[in-house]
Amino acid sequence: MSEAALLNPKASAIASPLTPALDIAGVHRRYGNFVALENVNLDIWPGEFVSIIGHSGCGKSTLLNLISGLDHPSEGSVKLLGRTITGPGPDRAMVFQNYSLLPWLSVRANVTEALRAARTDMNAAERDASTDHALKMVGLWPHQHKRPSALSGGQRQRVAIARAFAVQPRVLLLDEPFGALDAITKGKLQDELLGMWSTEGESGISNVVMVTHDIDEAIYLSDRIVVMSNGPRAHIHEVLTVDLPRPRDRTELVSHPTYLNLKAHMLHLLGTVLATHH
Numbered sequence: 001m002s003e004a005a006l007l008n009p010k011a012s013a014i015a016s017p018l019t020p021a022l023d024i025a026g027v028h029r030r031y032g033n034f035v036a037l038e039n040v041n042l043d044i045w046p047g048e049f050v051s052i053i054g055h056s057g058c059g060k061s062t063l064l065n066l067i068s069g070l071d072h073p074s075e076g077s078v079k080l081l082g083r084t085i086t087g088p089g090p091d092r093a094m095v096f097q098n099y100s101l102l103p104w105l106s107v108r109a110n111v112t113e114a115l116r117a118a119r120t121d122m123n124a125a126e127r128d129a130s131t132d133h134a135l136k137m138v139g140l141w142p143h144q145h146k147r148p149s150a151l152s153g154g155q156r157q158r159v160a161i162a163r164a165f166a167v168q169p170r171v172l173l174l175d176e177p178f179g180a181l182d183a184i185t186k187g188k189l190q191d192e193l194l195g196m197w198s199t200e201g202e203s204g205i206s207n208v209v210m211v212t213h214d215i216d217e218a219i220y221l222s223d224r225i226v227v228m229s230n231g232p233r234a235h236i237h238e239v240l241t242v243d244l245p246r247p248r249d250r251t252e253l254v255s256h257p258t259y260l261n262l263k264a265h266m267l268h269l270l271g272t273v274l275a276t277h278h
């Protein structure tokens, strides 16, 4: 990077390696008197895969909603490449816990309509090709003309995943995306996700922020794992770095000392330090 680019704030807003992809600073989220999040601070760097883990109700979905722009902090700011997020945008796509499919549209149309909205750079043929690819990837191509109501919970979740994968946003926000899936499908989609995320270049997914309850999934996929404290007044308890080389081999990983140490540490945090005694 040239000195001029560093000195020119406009030029450096996008290009500087010193600008976080996401800059979450002093974020509080209150609902009336109820404080869901209290003083959350986190920088996520371009290219990072970050997971968020913590007990139920600690504000994980709230944090994702703030990044998506569907919700706003009561205090503090969330910035994307140096610009404050004021609403949803085509640079971010979210896979919700509850699928959020449009029930009056077919499986296929749920994907193509999302592309029409988010990828104005694509023509109809490109949208069709991208939809075909995403639906095949999640194994729903044979079901493409069905309505969501005719699908199982796991199938609906896969439509939501196909929609986000097809859009290929700069930042992909995932709220327990694989929770409803069987182990084989889950593993396959985790690997598809990694394949898309690690794609180099201007297009494609640069950052993934994923809420999960699954410790193994968090370690397998992430560069860093954010452990939230319990709510109310939830904040970041600890950020763990997953210092394991990529590509990672699922079967070799489980006997790797770094993996075992991380897993033991997370079990201790979630099971003892942050235990909820329910």
Ligand SMILES: Nc1ncnc2c1ncn2[C@@H]1O[C@H](COP(=O)(O)OP(=O)(O)OP(=O)(O)O)[C@@H](O)[C@H]1O
Pocket (backbone or CB within 6 Å): 031, 034, 036, 054, 055, 056, 057, 058, 059, 060, 061, 062, 063, 231
């Ligand atoms: N619109 C709202 N109004 C009032 N309280 C809310 C609202 N949305 C969330 N909360 C509260 O904020 C807290 C955090 O909720 P959130 O859904 O972010 O938790 P979570 O960590 O994603 O939980 P889970 O793991 O169960 O999905 C909870 O106590 C929840 O009841």
